[in-house]
Amino acid sequence: xxxxxxxxxxxxxxxxxxxxxxxxxxxxxxxxxxxxxxxxxxxxxxxxxxxxxxxxxxxxxxxxxxxxxxxxxxxxxxxxxxxxxxxxxxxxxxxxxxxxxxxxxxxxxxxxxxxxxxxxxxxxxxxxxxxxxxxxxxxxxxxxxxxxxxxxxxxxxxxxxxxxxxxxxxxxxxxxxxxxxxxxxxxxxxxxxxxxxxxxxxxxxxxxxxxxxxxxxxxxxxxxxxxxxxxxxxxxxxxxxxxxxxxxxxxxxxxxxxxxxxxxxxxxxxxxxxxxxxxxxxxxxxxxxxxx
Amino acid sequence: xxxxxxxxxxxxxxxxxxxxxxxxxxxxxxxxxxxxxxxxxxxxxxxxxxxxxxxxxxxxxxxxxxxxxxxxxxxxxxxxxxxxxxxxxxxxxxxxxxxxxxxxxxxxxxxxxxxxxxxxxxxxxxxxxxxxxxxxxxxxxxxxxxxxxxxxxxxxxxxxxxxxxxxxxxxxxxxxxxxxxxxxxxxxxxxxxxxxxxxxxxxxxxxxxxxxxxxxxxxxxxxxxxxxxxxxxxxxxxxxxxxxxxxxxxxxxx
Ligand SMILES: Nc1ncnc2c1ncn2[C@@H]1O[C@H](COP(=O)(O)OP(=O)(O)OP(=O)(O)O)[C@@H](O)[C@H]1O
Ligand SMILES: [Mg+2]
Numbered sequence: 290x291x292x293x294x295x296x297x298x299x300x301x302x303x304x305x306x307x308x309x310x311x312x313x314x315x316x317x318x319x320x321x322x323x324x325x326x327x328x329x330x331x332x333x334x335x336x337x338x339x340x341x342x343x344x345x346x347x348x349x350x351x352x353x354x355x356x357x358x359x360x361x362x363x364x365x366x367x368x369x370x371x372x373x374x375x376x377x378x379x380x381x382x383x384x385x386x387x388x389x390x391x392x393x394x395x396x397x398x399x400x401x402x403x404x405x406x407x408x409x410x411x412x413x414x415x416x417x418x419x420x421x422x423x424x425x426x427x428x429x430x431x432x433x434x435x436x437x438x439x440x441x442x443x444x445x446x447x448x449x450x451x452x453x454x455x456x457x458x459x460x461x462x463x464x465x466x467x468x469x470x471x472x473x474x475x476x477x478x479x480x481x482x483x484x485x486x487x488x489x490x491x492x493x494x495x496x497x498x499x500x501x502x503x504x505x506x507x508x509x510x511x512x513x514x515x516x517x518x519x520x521x522x523x524x525x526x527x528x529x530x531x532x533x534x535x536x537x538x539x540x541x542x543x544x545x546x547x548x549x550x551x552x553x554x555x556x557x558x559x560x561x562x563x564x565x566x567x568x569x570x571x572x573x574x575x576x577x578x579x580x581x
Numbered sequence: 582x583x584x585x586x587x588x589x590x591x592x593x594x595x596x597x598x599x600x601x602x603x604x605x606x607x608x609x610x611x612x613x614x615x616x617x618x619x620x621x622x623x624x625x626x627x628x629x630x631x632x633x634x635x636x637x638x639x640x641x642x643x644x645x646x647x648x649x650x651x652x653x654x655x656x657x658x659x660x661x662x663x664x665x666x667x668x669x670x671x672x673x674x675x676x677x678x679x680x681x682x683x684x685x686x687x688x689x690x691x692x693x694x695x696x697x698x699x700x701x702x703x704x705x706x707x708x709x710x711x712x713x714x715x716x717x718x719x720x721x722x723x724x725x726x727x728x729x730x731x732x733x734x735x736x737x738x739x740x741x742x743x744x745x746x747x748x749x750x751x752x753x754x755x756x757x758x759x760x761x762x763x764x765x766x767x768x769x770x771x772x773x774x775x776x777x778x779x780x781x782x783x784x785x786x787x788x789x790x791x792x793x794x795x796x797x798x799x800x801x802x803x804x805x806x807x808x809x810x811x812x813x814x815x816x817x818x819x820x821x822x823x824x825x826x827x828x829x830x831x832x833x834x835x
Binding site for chain 1: 728730731733734735736737738739740744745748749752753755827828829830
């Protein structure tokens with residue numbers, strides 16, 4: 290497996306037949322089955338799928354926060370056996386420290402990593418201004434709205450400028466307008482203007498919004514209900530840089546609809562629908578299927 | 582910002598004033614004799630300067646209460662932290678601490694006096710012994726009852742264990758510790774006074790004991806009033822500390 294990965298040197302995240310079974314008091318819960326996926330360095334990949342299909346679980350596994358029960362996970366060619374450092378993680382809940390101000394929350398990564406906060410204060414302020422929290426740096430989390438807390442947690446993930454970002458529904462609590470703005474901002478942070486390849490960050494992004502997945506991503510991975518498996522992968526070949534106008538294009542509508550259908554199909558039995566979904570989407574051949 | 586508004590204070594004040602007024606009326610209307618139940622006004626008079634050197638006794642008891650409180654707080658937090666830090670420490674310490682806690686601590690007071698002699702120290706230790714256990718428990722609980730996500734946050738940033746302890750677990754435990762310290766504040770008062778009952782040459786508990794022979798009940802009540810004033814001050818100080826250290830958790834306290 291390692292050999293195979295070194296061979297495909299550009300893969301940033303490599304998942305091979307990853308499965309996850311939670312042992313709970315009420316018996317085992319199979320959250321993920323047979324997830325195989327490669328994310329290239331600099332690629333923006335979104336995960337969409339019904340609630341409870343294991344998207345958050347998959348992000349945690351990639352981050353090394355939970356061990357998968359089967360399969361192999363690698364990041365940058367190295368097997369993931371402990372929590373990754375130098376990644377940016379946005380949890381589904383904001384997970385801010387209640388006792389710290391917004392600014393100090395954003396500075397936490399520098400502190401925990403032993404880098405000292407002095408050198409990061411300016412950057413933290415800049416990030417907070419960027420997401421519209423410039424006037425709230427001294428507030429405590431409980432004085433912020435849910436959407437504001439989410440934005441603060443995004444700033445925290447970005448503080449150390451990590452090359453790999455794992456984001457779990459980061460814009461879920463935002464109003465539509467702010468969300469659109471944040472989408473464009475995220476593309477800028479990702480490095481959309483830098484051209485494909487190494488200069489961009491690698492982003493694995495979970496969302497429930499199909500338009501959001503389409504506007505942001507290079508590829509959208511559609512997951513089936515629990516146990517989550519990959520129902521389809523859609524290549525989003527819309528030109529970049531993408532703007533608000535992109536949403537008005539015909540291709541945008543076509544892709545959104547195709548993903549919508551794939552989700553619907555996934556809700557049925559997906560094992561059989563698997564290939565037809567991909568065909569419907571006109572996607573590139575799935576790397577996901579390489580091991581079938 | 583979260584100061585107590587006069588409006589909120591009003592009902593409590595009325596209860597107190599009403600209680601004192603009924604007491605005063607009952608005593609004067611029924612002609613209860615002074616050595617059985619002194620009126621509030623004579624208690625107030627006894628609290629002032631006169632035959633009893635109040636300053637000395639108040640000082641002694643205050644030092645004992647504060648010492649008992651600080652020892653209990655420090656020992657409680659350290660033991661609780663040890664229990665939360667390692668499974669081995671938890672296994673070694675918990676049964677013993679539970680055993681100590683089941684002892685009738687007031688009954689140990691005479692032993693302390695045998696071992697340590699008269700003075701401030703044994704009274705402090707009795708108070709500390711009565712008051713430390715809730716702090717141990719709440720510290721351990723506050724350090725371990727923590728959202729898994731918060732710990733994941735530490736893991737993602739490769740934070741060493743002590744840093745997660747200092748920056749995430751400890752602040753998370755503040756509200757738990759502070760609510761235990763409110764209990765400890767009253768235990769410290771009980772311990773100090775009990776110690777003085779058993780044997781002492783000064784302190785408000787000593788004053789109460791001496792009134793038994795003189796039948797000067799007003800002085801006993803005056804000492805009692807001074808004790809509760811000390812207790813209230815400590816309680817208020819813990820409340821202020823809690824607003825300072827854990828302003829996000831103001832909801833949980835009474
Ligand atoms: N710690 C856990 N222990 C036991 N079961 C869990 C745990 N975490 C998740 N699960 C189960 O695994 C499944 C997938 O959960 P997960 O949170 O990954 O879903 P999700 O796709 O992120 O859902 P949502 O879109 O609602 O956030 C669910 O059925 C859930 O009940
Ligand atoms: Mg989730």
